[in-house]
Amino acid sequence: MNDRIPRLHLISDRRLCPLDRFPEVARLAVDAGVDAVHLREKDLPGGPLAVAGRALRRAIGDRALLFVNERADVALVVGADGVQLPETGLSPREVREIAGSRLLIGRSVHDIDGAERAATEGADFVIAGNVYETGSKPGQAGRGLEFVRRLAERCPIPVVAIGGITPERVPEVLRAGAWGVAVISGILRDAEPAEAARRYREALDEVIGGDD
Amino acid sequence: MARADWPPERLRRALRLYVLTDRGLSRGRSEVEIVQAALAGGATAIQLRWKAGPLAEAVRAGRALRELCREAGALFVVNDRVDLALALEADGVHLGVEDLPLVEARRLAGDRLVIGFSPSTLEEALAAERAGADYLGVGPVYGTATKADAGPAVGIEHVRQIAVAVSIPVVGIGGITAGNARPVIEAGAAGVAVISAVVAADDPRAAAAALRSAVDEALAGRV
Numbered sequence: 001m002n003d004r005i006p007r008l009h010l011i012s013d014r015r016l017c018p019l020d021r022f023p024e025v026a027r028l029a030v031d032a033g034v035d036a037v038h039l040r041e042k043d044l045p046g047g048p049l050a051v052a053g054r055a056l057r058r059a060i061g062d063r064a065l066l067f068v069n070e071r072a073d074v075a076l077v078v079g080a081d082g083v084q085l086p087e088t089g090l091s092p093r094e095v096r097e098i099a100g101s102r103l104l105i106g107r108s109v110h111d112i113d114g115a116e117r118a119a120t121e122g123a124d125f126v127i128a129g130n131v132y133e134t135g136s137k138p139g140q141a142g143r144g145l146e147f148v149r150r151l152a153e154r155c156p157i158p159v160v161a162i163g164g165i166t167p168e169r170v171p172e173v174l175r176a177g178a179w180g181v182a183v184i185s186g187i188l189r190d191a192e193p194a195e196a197a198r199r200y201r202e203a204l205d206e207v208i209g210g211d212d
Numbered sequence: 213m214a215r216a217d218w219p220p221e222r223l224r225r226a227l228r229l230y231v232l233t234d235r236g237l238s239r240g241r242s243e244v245e246i247v248q249a250a251l252a253g254g255a256t257a258i259q260l261r262w263k264a265g266p267l268a269e270a271v272r273a274g275r276a277l278r279e280l281c282r283e284a285g286a287l288f289v290v291n292d293r294v295d296l297a298l299a300l301e302a303d304g305v306h307l308g309v310e311d312l313p314l315v316e317a318r319r320l321a322g323d324r325l326v327i328g329f330s331p332s333t334l335e336e337a338l339a340a341e342r343a344g345a346d347y348l349g350v351g352p353v354y355g356t357a358t359k360a361d362a363g364p365a366v367g368i369e370h371v372r373q374i375a376v377a378v379s380i381p382v383v384g385i386g387g388i389t390a391g392n393a394r395p396v397i398e399a400g401a402a403g404v405a406v407i408s409a410v411v412a413a414d415d416p417r418a419a420a421a422a423l424r425s426a427v428d429e430a431l432a433g434r435v
Contacts, residue, residue, distance in 0.1 A: 070267070077320060088267065
């Protein structure tokens with residue numbers, strides 16, 4: 001039943017990669033093995049967000065899942081596959097009532113309670129972090145592998161780990177119980193984003209067997 | 213709640229005094245406190261509007277405002293977000309030119325929501341009506357300090373032009389007070405929308421009551 005939950009998530013950040021370039025970067029990353037792309041631009045109004053979402057959808061086609069952060073309305077309008085809900089705001093249950101089965105629902109969490117609540121409220125997976133210290137959230141200490149382990153034990157839905165995960169760290173994160181990993185700067189800050197994506201994919205496939 | 217609950221005449225009457233929330237202007241008072249007072253003073257529509265801060269707070273406030281408006285028979289509208297409007301079972305959503313396109317919002321909401329739109333021009337107003345808007349917010353009628361992004365005052369003539377050209381109701385917004393509401397109504401508006409005139413008032417209830425009287429008198433004089 002986890003078949004549809006992607007393993008390697010790329011999350012946008014227009015401070016690192018402007019939105020006019022991101023669709024092409026995402027397309028190359030998808031070619032290299034990324035299987036979910038998230039549009040996460042919190043301060044963008046609905047209009048420009050929908051334009052960006054459509055451009056992404058065109059760029060990646062149906063070769064990877066498209067998620068819109070927080071806004072289920074934009075996700076539905078641009079034909080995204082899912083919505084990624086922040087820890088506070090509309091709950092997975094409330095969004096499910098609006099979206100029915102048209103959207104996968106991810107919930108971002110930072111502790112075990114949040115993860116268990118997300119599962120109870122009908123989320124399909126959680127993104128949990130940050131596992132290591134990360135350039136995206138400087139000064140915030142990583143929660144560590146033990147955090148991933150406990151979360152994966154307690155949380156009945158897939159746990160996607162985020163925060164400072166490099167390709168080299170992918171094996172230990174997966175062995176701690178993570179279903180997959182989500183990456184921002186690890187791909188977007190790389191001079192060769194597609195190459196970076198490929199390294200993540202290879203690291204993932206080595207652990208999960210590459211038959212996923 | 214659904215669009216069908218707001219047939220044209222009921223909607224028009226619900227637009228007589230439309231109050232938008234603004235946490236930055238409320239001088240520490242909660243949305244609930246302000247809206248309770250506004251409704252007691254005669255507000256006929258409330259829009260939940262937040263510019264910053266965690267969405268969780270908007271959701272919490274929205275639930276309370278939903279109930280208050282239901283009890284008062286007032287129209288409850290959520291700014292910008294169709295998903296939030298649906299989740300809160302709001303009566304409507306209000307969109308601006310930067311928000312989700314009206315056609316798409318309508319497709320998404322179907323007949324579950326009244327949709328309001330803020331056009332900048334007559335052309336946008338006409339296009340919005342064709343695209344399924346149920347009412348228009350037109351302004352800023354007078355100069356306003358509340359909406360930094362609202363642009364220069366467009367004046368009474370602009371309200372008149374649009375009100376004549378469309379068959380859906382128009383509310384004027386921007387710098388409107390009990391003292392200057394009359395010309396807006398005389399220009400053809402179904403009502404007035406205010407933020408600071410109520411939200412920042414010493415006595416929001418009295419401020420709403422004064423505005424409502426001004427609107428009602430002007431409407432009576434127009435017939």
